[in-house]
Amino acid sequence: AEAGDAIGVENFLSKLGPNDQALALNRLDEEHYCAVLTLLPAEEAAEILRHLSETQAAELVDSLEVSDAAAIVQEMTSDEQADLLGDLDDDQAESILRALPPEDAASVRELAAYSDDQAGGLLVREILRFNQKSLVHEVITTLSENAEEFRDYDVQYAYLTDDDEKLVGVLPMRNLLFAKRTDPVADIMILDPLSITASMPLDELRDFFDAHHFLGVPVVDDNHKLLGVVHRNAVDYESTRAAENDFLKSQGIIGGEELRTMPLWQRAKRRLSWLSINILLNIGAAGVIAVYQDTLSKVIALAVFLPIISDMSGCSGNQAVAVSMRELSLGLVRPTEMIRVWLKEISVGLINGSVLGLLVAIVAVVWDGNPYLGLVVGVALCANTLIAVSIGGTVPLLLKRLGFDPAVASGPLLTTVTDMCGFFLVLGLATAMLERLI
Amino acid sequence: AEAGDAIGVENFLSKLGPNDQALALNRLDEEHYCAVLTLLPAEEAAEILRHLSETQAAELVDSLEVSDAAAIVQEMTSDEQADLLGDLDDDQAESILRALPPEDAASVRELAAYSDDQAGGLLVREILRFNQKSLVHEVITTLSENAEEFRDYDVQYAYLTDDDEKLVGVLPMRNLLFAKRTDPVADIMILDPLSITASMPLDELRDFFDAHHFLGVPVVDDNHKLLGVVHRNAVDYESTRAAENDFLKSQGIIGGEELRTMPLWQRAKRRLSWLSINILLNIGAAGVIAVYQDTLSKVIALAVFLPIISDMSGCSGNQAVAVSMRELSLGLVRPTEMIRVWLKEISVGLINGSVLGLLVAIVAVVWDGNPYLGLVVGVALCANTLIAVSIGGTVPLLLKRLGFDPAVASGPLLTTVTDMCGFFLVLGLATAMLERLI
Structure with a gap:
């Protein structure tokens, strides 16, 4: 075929x-x-x-x-x-x-x-526009004569301009029903309608449609000339895309989405560029372990717990990152409110850190028989959970404030710092009480 | 105040x-x-x-x-x-x-x-509905008399029913403009319009609005009685929410979103329930290290690389998970196509695994001076990257096929299996060539 x-x-x-x-x-x-x-x-x-x-x-x-x-x-x-x-x-x-x-x-x-996340990139020019001097019956005739062309348009409103193409009013089509056919449309239009500029970013468009029940809003240039209309569903669609992209970015798919139909080299290269940065950060963090090799060789059981501490702190921190990202996108938190977020996080971190620390301590004691091993890994995990939620909660706010994309950078930053702190806590504590561990 | x-x-x-x-x-x-x-x-x-x-x-x-x-x-x-x-x-x-x-x-x-992700949970009853026997001028009068009430309605279409409230047609409001006022509205309606049932799930609604340019679709019950209308923007809104929830779930915020204004205990408990499962899985995976304690105590340098292998395999696997989740939500892959996805993943895994393996091998050799240590960690990371992308790519499809939520379960499953395999590969290889490593 x-x-x-x-x-x-x-x-x-x-x-x-x-x-x-x-x-x-x-x-x-x-x-x-x-x-x-x-x-x-x-x-x-x-x-x-x-x-x-x-x-x-x-x-x-x-x-x-x-x-x-x-x-x-x-x-x-x-x-x-x-x-x-x-x-x-x-x-x-x-x-x-x-x-x-x-x-x-x-x-x-x-x-x-204009980019996809600005009004200019989302507007359609295919709208009903008439000069404000048109008469009602002229508009109705135009509509019926061009019914085929207008079929796909959003025909709830027509937009009225003056002779300079400047937006002067909006005409709800239903008003045509009740109007005398010989009146000028200017008589039944809504004067000075709300409009936006082509450079309005997606965030503000979302807020705009949250605040107003409109299905669309006219877009004007600096001279108030009518450029087109941004529809609510275009904004919703872009918001979905932004949320889905944030998800992809947080999982290490950077620079646009990847489909498995793309060329192999392109897919491998894009994934690899993110992985390379991560492996370097990882090797840096693991350097902490290398410093404490002596302690580790004396208490080899510690090696079993290092990956647990690293993974679990990553999990706790990522939860905090996710909540911060969500609150940022809902507009419930401002990038400057780091202290408030931090206080909210350490209370959760204290509870969850204690439970997780206790759990891992019990496992250590049951398995190894040495209560001091339990103490070291339990305290380390509890303390590192506190560190992880503190960083996870505040880093997205900080990155946003500094103009970086929190979806991309929060994860790698978080895991690197929590890994380093976690390894340092376990091995530092163990070194301090080495005599009781051997 | x-x-x-x-x-x-x-x-x-x-x-x-x-x-x-x-x-x-x-x-x-x-x-x-x-x-x-x-x-x-x-x-x-x-x-x-x-x-x-x-x-x-x-x-x-x-x-x-x-x-x-x-x-x-x-x-x-x-x-x-x-x-x-x-x-x-x-x-x-x-x-x-x-x-x-x-x-x-x-x-x-x-x-x-009906739940939020079904047509019944998304429909509005506030629509313009008329009996098909109404005359054009009656409809126009009703509209003008109730202009205030209808102000917030979507008034692009009216829905026409028979005497049993069954949906028989859709009336584009603009048709009223061109109609004779004494005609019955049935003469200018679109007969047998597309309609959906209240149980239609969100996926299918999304497909429906992808396929049709409508701003809304009428919802009927089993007897074809008109229940209301689902608007495109409600579907878009729910899709955004679903994407955002998938992001939260993948980061361990399960059971609905968390806001920092919620009570502390609720926040801690919900996060902890997910962390507890993860720590148990983690402890299970770390069991592999405990088995190889002898090898580890002889080649303590291996302990430095265990967390690197674990973290990096998690990163590679999560990239594959994210791409599969995205392709599933775009409808570009069917849950049964595991072999195709797997073939696409192993080719990327082979490239990226080789590069990452080589990188970590070089670091090991430069730092420790023993080429065999480089060989062990390099081969282990390369092989484990292959395993990670294979699991990461296919597990979301498998979970979806089995009726589980891939956003929740893919991550923990992935990291547990890749951790176990990674530890086993490093320590198993090291044990096999122990003489050359000491």
Whole structure:
């Protein structure tokens, strides 16, 4: 079926839901994939790309012929175009832009300057806009004559501008129902509607839609010219992506998502760059053990407990990191409130550290028979749990304050410091009471 | 201001944005918090609760007087009511339901039977519904007479039912614009619209809205009676929450989110239940070290590398877990495709394991001077990286297939198995070539 049979492919795909389409295409290699996309009408190809992850869509369009790619891009809405072109190779993006009609290319260029997490990267230009001088019946006629084109638009509101394209009002479409047909629409519009600028970041957009029940908000430039509308669902979608990316980053998948269809070298390289930093930090922390080799060789049982202390402190610390990240994203904590967070964490750390310390102490005493071994590992784990939750709770706030991404850097920082402290506590305490341990 | 001055509080809060309100109230203790809520008009109190996290809102309403709580609940939309009552203590929820007007209580009860991740838990009953026999001008009159009540509704579509309340059509409001006022609305409706059942899970809702450009979809019961509408933004919101919860769960915050305003014991207990399982798994894994104490006491340098091997294998494995979780949620991989995922992972594991193994081997040789120590730790780390990515990539699929939550269980399972294998590899190899290491 992949050998050039356009109608066969189209029929086959049309029987599948969009999710199964994505799954089916995900199994093809790149060459066949591109073949399928070019065989299909541009509109359907655009629809398929819409259901792929953005990373995957960008990869594919990168490997298409420029003319095919440009045809597909023309079928997309303005926010999709901006997203896609932002993810492409610069060369390919430039070639596609040159293949587009000049006025389309200009407007895409304008939006591509904004990132996905700004209003400018999320807005759609496909909105109903009328001059405020239009009459009610003119608007109704335009709507009925262009019903096909407006089918996919959000038609709850129309946006009214003056002769300079400046936003002057918003017209709820239902107001048209109750209006006299010969009135100017300006009579039934909402004057001076709320609007935002194209540079508004995602956080503030989320707050905006939290505060207002609108489904969309008009975006204006510095001269109050109407650029387009950001819809609530675009903001929700980007928020989901941001949350999912934070999860990936915290687990060491940095620099955008990884799909198993990506080239092996790219996947290995990206994972490895994060692992290399971690192994260096790890080797640094393990240096503490090397310093105490003498103690360790005399009380070899300690070696059993070192990985336990390291892992458990990591677990406790990561819980605190997760809560801080969540409170930051909910806006329940400010990056400056480190003391408050710290006080909340040490109380939990004291309880959990005591329980975990007691547990590991009992295991040590039962296994080894020496109560002092239990004392050393129990006290060390308890103290290190306190350290771990203190660092885990406050480091995300600190990183945020310093302008770093807490999702990426909190984990490695946390485990390195807690490992060092943990090894130091166990082996330092053991050295101090070495006579009772032997 | 907290001492009973309702107007003062209202003025103060009204000056703040909703996010700052949440932050300000988050700083109050429970008693003052409740006082503020009861002082405000119920409608404003409902608005404030809407901006709190659900956990926090539930906590507060739990501690309000039943009559105050019921007044606030009445001001909420049906999906908010279902959410809130599902999160309350059973006793408090029951008392509030009894305090509501009987017909309200019945409809809330019906929706509360569905969880947040089903269509029934996400639908709103506040929709425009008309009998299909209504005439266009009757609908327009109803709309204009109830403009105030309908202000917050999504008024892009009205839903038409027959005399038995069964869904028969959907009426795009703009069609009213072009219709003759004396026609029945049935003439301009879309017949047999797509609808879903109240039990549809979140995954399928996401797929549905991926596949269709609708802003909402009508929900019907088994007899095709219209229950309400699920909006796209409710689905997007729940998806964000699910992604954020997966992040929390993977870091050991289980059983719903934790906020630092919650009681200390609750926070400590919930974190501890997860830590306890982990420490037992950890102690089990460390048992492998205890078996090889003889080897370890002869080559004490090995103790330095055990935590490195354990940590790094955890890192590599977690990357694979994260990619699998992501591909599962994107629908790009089926839980049965374990072999395909495994093949994709071992190729990455081979590359990254070799690099990491070489790195740690060089460090060992430079530090200790014995090339065989480098060989042992290098080969062990390389092999264990392969094991870690194999387990990390496939375990989420397996857990999902068996009906467990991969976000909760993947991490602990992964680290336990990789720790055991890692310790066994290092110490087993070292024992085999003990003569060359001493």
